[in-house]
Amino acid sequence: MDGPKLVRMANQIATFFATEPVRALAVEGVAGHLKRFWEPRMRRELLAMHAAGPVPGLHELVAEALRTQRAQLEPAARG
Amino acid sequence: MYSNKVLDHGTPARSAPTTVSLQIDGATVTVPAGTSLMRAAVEAGVKVPKLCATDSLEAFGSCRLCVVEVEGRKGFPASCTTPCENGMKVKTQTPKVAALRRNVMELYISDHPLDCLTCPANGNCELQDMAGVVGLREVRYGYQGDNHLQAPKDTSNPYFTFDPSKCIVCSRCVRACEEVQGTFALTVQGRGFESKIASGPTDFLNSECVSCGACVQACPTATLMEKSIAEQGQPDHAVVTTCAYCGVGCAFRAEMKGNEVVRMVPHKDGKANHGHSCVKGRFAWGYATHPDRVKKPMIRARITDPWREVTWDEAFAHAASEIKRIQAKYGRTSVGGITSSRCSNEETFLVQKLVRAGFGNNNVDTCARVCHSPTGYGLKQTLGESAGTQDFDSVDETDCVIVIGANPTDGHPVFASRMKRRLRGTATEPGAGLIVIDPRRIDLVRTPHVEAGFHLQLKPGTNVAVLNALAHVVVTEGLAREDYVRERCDLAEYEKWKAFVSLPKNSPEALEAATGVPAAQIRGAARLFAAAPNGAIYYGLGVTEHSQGSTTVMAIANLAMVTGNIGRPGVGVNPLRGQNNVQGSCDMGSFPHELPGYRHVGDAATRELFQKAWGRPIDDEPGLRIPNMFDAAVDGSFKALYVQGEDIAQSDPDTAHVQHALESLECLIVQDIFLNETAKYAHVFFPGSSFLEKDGTFTNAERRISPVRKVMPPLAGLADWEVTVAFAKALGYSMHYDHPAQIMDEIARLTPTFTGVSYAKLDRLGSIQWPCNADAPEGTPYMHAKQFVRGKGRFFLTEYVETPERTTRQFPLLLTTGRILSQYNVGAQTRRTHNTVWHDADVLEIHAHDAEQRGIRDGDLVSLQSRKGATTLRAVVTERMQPGVVYTTFHHPESGVNVVTTENSDWATNCPEYKVTAVQVVPHAKKSEWQEQFGRFSDTQVGLVPKTAVRGESR
Known part of the structure; x- marks a missing residue:
């Protein structure tokens, strides 16, 4: 998948949830949206990019969601 | 004219709370107050002769053919313009009225060609019928005097002719253009003998006429006549079906000779269109049998190879072997499908079933991805259901309309006519207020007898800012319906939202620079909308097709809730859906994250239900959406796609990227009636069937499920649903149906909002608005009646975010x-x-x-x-x-x-x-x-x- 595009899309999601005053809810919003609407290979790639080191331009809410909600976001391995 | 086989009540129905009883030719009849004598007579089984009256138009009283006698009254009142009164005794046939009618007919016929045998209206002409009914036997005036028999015919319109030599100047066409269509393109010019129907300075084609066909339908003679009837003759039978164009979903009578369509006429009892049509549904159906139709299955190895015509079985076997080969090589999730919003609910249901159960993944999407997917998301989040809240009839009861990002006169013309009628008002009731929010001055801003109170001509991309500013005014000026909000909405979320929209940054003044809309206009529009007892919001793709499309839908729902405008007739959030079955394709589980009925694939109980019914495991992860499929194809992880009735190569954005994606596929299977742009990149072509060639249902923008009925056999031998079934079988996944009715039965078994839907009920009721189940056995005209589907309506914070697409010196x-x-x-x-x-x-x-x-x-x-x-x-x-x-x-x-x-x-x-x-x-x-x-x-x-x-x- 197109990594920079995934970052842009994730950042857009974060921008929506950033208005939420309670930070935990905002992070949960981002993670929940990624889990409910992003196909596993998209999540896997974003997680891999994040795991490889700081992703330039990644919204801090996305970074936090990837860090704190990894278990939820990691797709189950299957064929 | 409309088929004379269909009963014409002469004047429109009245819906008064009180009734009156009277006698007509000795029979007692009871009708709603305000009903005409003519209509009451029809109710009593008596047809009074008429020419200038028809039940789609208000009575006019000009032809004098419908005169009757009323006991105790002088003279001969016209039955079309005389309202019924209690105790009246009416005689529709007496020697005096008979003589009067014959005299009237004699005058008409003295200036009418006597070419009945070769006239295209022969067999379906009211003038001919009335001459027979009144017993006209001679015309004493002769034909030597002044007449209009040589008046030249206007053949400029491609679909109908105007032959003034046959015109009786009853003005039904003029009134249809005004009352039904609302275009006011026709007038009666001159007076007395000189009076004639005029369509503008030159001819019909160069007039304001929008070719909706209302005048042709209203004409009682051959003056306005479909060219198809002139060429093919009168039909011998008719089948009621549903238009395959836009999301209004008009009901039509397909008038047929054998397997040939002679004309399409809007069905009077159609609940979406009430007998009206537009140029597309009424006239533009010739594509269905166009010579470009591909009628044989074809396959090829590479897109540079010539296509090889094969049998259906070879095509299915080849397509199935390719899908299996690709899944074996690249994995289960390397293939997917796109359902069609132009196909039926049943066909869409089968394609997503094939993908989920046959391909074993959730890589299924539909063209709603590129039009109304934000509606699905935004309304589900705020109100609890991914659909519009109202029926179309609701507009009759609205007091103020907001039209945002929609151009109904072009995109949804039949509904636009309905809306314009409400905006014009009547002699006794003023029209509804109108606020248009659009970067362009669309026709609705100013059209005959309609003028928007406010046209907020915003800069593209600033919908959310304008909606926030409107909400800011409502909240900060104390115009919010807090009683409604307290009763029906989540209060904590409301308070959070209220604080947000009240921020100075959301004021019309602060946002003026961004939106380009003067603050005073926003304040005026907000006050107008908030003050209306019933306010309704209608929107289209100008709302959804933005980087903040979903946020805009939520902002619309917020505005509707804060002004108390959801849950009764006359109000609501009304997405005007684009294609004929885009609502249906979404309902049927075409989105990669949702099973039919908008239930997430992650929900174990729902998955279990479908697994049991379909006998295969359902993936619990969302699949790829169309743009993701393209990215994955370019990336090399997505290799095969089955596309039914959709032209992604033309309709989807960033063509170069789409072409690159399509070229990257190892197997593209396209099912369509034409070799569309996408098919030019395909390896397998399944010839599709038009809406005339199969049974099924479409669901329109008001959640109305309407029957589509087969009027001719599929040109390529198989209906689209049969193709999907056979393709699935070749893949080793067996689905068995003898008729689409059984597919609907399966949908009803598996979908709580469709439990009560069946073909038998559709035949009985004509159409059904979902939810249709034990709680609403005959369907649901408007939703969220007592409470929101999600329980408490939820306000969402809708921060305005500027689109990343900015003008520059290079692209200004x-x-x-x-x-x-x-x-x-x-x-x-x-x-x-x-x-x-x-x-x-x-x-x-x-x-x-x-x-x-x-x-x-x-x-x-x-x-x-x-x-x-x-x-x-x-x-x-x-x-x-x-x-x-x-x-x-x-x-x-x-x-x-x-x-x-x-x-x-x-x-x-x-x-x-x-x-x-x-x-x-x-x-x-x-x-x-x-x-x-x-x-x-x-x-x-x-x-x-x-x-x-x-x-x-x-x-």
Whole structure:
């Protein structure tokens, strides 16, 4: 998948949830949206990019969601 | 005229709370107060002769044929204009009225050609019928005097003729144009003998006429006559079915001779259209049997190879073996499908079933991805259900309408006529207020007897800012309906939202620079809407096709809730859906994250239900959405796609990227009635069937499920649902249905909002609005009646975020795209009809100021350029545009509008941002490089199709 595009899309999601005053809810919003609407290979790639080191331009809410909600976001391995 | 086999009540029905009883020819009849004597007589089984009256129009009382006698009253009142009163005794047939009627008919016929035997209306002519009914036996005046028999015929309209020599000046056509269509294109010119019907300065084609067909339908003679009837003769039978064009979903009578359609006439009892139509549904159906139809299955190894015509079985076996090969090599999730919003609910249901159960993944999506997916998301989040809240009839009871990002007179013309009627009002009731929020001055802003109170002509991409500003005014000026909110909404979320919209940054004044809308106008519009007892919001793709599409839908729901405008007739949030079955395709589980009925694939109980019914495991992870499929194809992890009735190569944005994706596939299977742009990249072609060739249902924008009925056998031998079933079988996944009714039964078993739907009930009721279940056995005209589907309505914070697409020195203008009345979507259907006389190419609308700066004159060829690509179009200089904004449509593939549009999309759904692209426009007389390449590629591809596959002959 197109990594920079995934970052842009994730950042857009974060921008929506950033208005939420309670930070935990905002992070949960981002993670929940990624889990409910992003196909596993998209999540896997974003997680891999994040795991490889700081992703330039990644919204801090996305970074936090990837860090704190990894278990939820990691797709189950299957064929 | 309408078929004389269908009962005409003469005047419209009345719905008064009180009734009156009277005697007609000795029989007692009870009718609602205000009913005409003519209509009451029909209720009593008596047809009073008439010419100027018909039940789609208010009575006019000019022909004097319907005179009757009323006991105790002098004279001979016209039964069409005389309301019933209690105790009246009416005689419809006496020697005196008979003599009067014969005299009237004699005068009419003295100036009418006596060519009945060769007249196209022969067998369906009210004048002929009435001459017979009144017993006209002679015309004493002769034909030597002044007459209109030599008046020249106007054949300019491609679909109907106007023959004034046959006109009786009953003015039914004029009144239909005014009352039903609301265009006011026709007038009666002159008086007495000189009076004649006029369509404008020259002829019908060059008039204001929009070819809706209402005048033709109303005409009681052959004066306004369909050319198809003149050519083919009168039909011998009729079948009620549903139009396959836009999301209004008009019911039509397909009038037939054998397997041949003679004409399509809007069905009077159709609950979406009440007997009205537009130029597409009424006249532009010839595409269905166009010679370009591909009628044989074809396969090829590479897209540069000639197509090889094969049997259906070979095609299914080949397609199935390719899917299996690719899954074995690249994995289960390397394949997917796209369902069609032009196909039926049943067909859509089967394609997503094939993908989920047969392919074993959730890589299924539909064209709603690129139009109303934000509606699905936004309304589900705020209100609890992914659909519009009202029926179309609701507009009759509204007091103020907001139209935002929609152009109903072009996109949803039959509903627009209905809305315009409410906006005009009546003699006794003023019209509803109107607020238009649109970058362009759409027709609705000012049209005969309708003028918007406010036109908020915002800059493209600032919908959320305008809606927040409107809400700011409502909340800070104390106009919120807090009683309603307290009772029905989540209060904590409301308080949070209220604090948010009240912030000074959301005031009309603070947002004026961003939106370009004067603050005073926003304040005025907000006050007008908030003050209306019933306020309704109608919106279209100008809302959804933005990077903040979903946020805009939520902001609309917020505004409706805070003004107390959901849950009763006359109000609501009303998405005007684009294609005929885009609501249905979404309902049927076409989205990669949702099973039928909008239930997430992650929900174990729902999955279990489907697994049990389908006998296969269902993946619990969401699949790829269409733009993700393209990215994955380019990336190499997505290799095969089954596309039913959808033309992604033309309709989706950033054409170069789409082409790259399609070229990257190892197997593209296209099912369509034509070799569309996508099929030019395909390896397998399954010939599709038109809406005339199969049974099924479509669901329109008001959640109305309407029957589609087969009137001719499928030209390629199989209906689309049969193709999917056979393809699944070849894959080793067996589904068995003898008839689409059984597919609907399965949908009903598995979908709580469809539990009560069946073909038997559809036959009985005509159509059904879901939810239809034990709680609402006959369907649901308006939703959220007592409480919201999600329980408490939820306000969402809708921060305005500027689109990443910015104007620059290089690209200083904003392009926004849309559509027009005569063409439909990618144009595959309408381009193959006479509708091309109105629009034979896409043009670029540009404001005079921008044109002048660039040395562009009206009609010049110009290059439209963005960071993505360039295309050449003809410019139309118009004041409809605001300076800085240009507009075009995407009905013609060679226009290449989507070569210019970008990959930007809605944050929640990936719905593309078609409505905002930074562009430059320069005079340029040559085709763009892309257009040159497209032309060569397209010609080559058409040449690779065996002639026998198109003509449908055997080899």
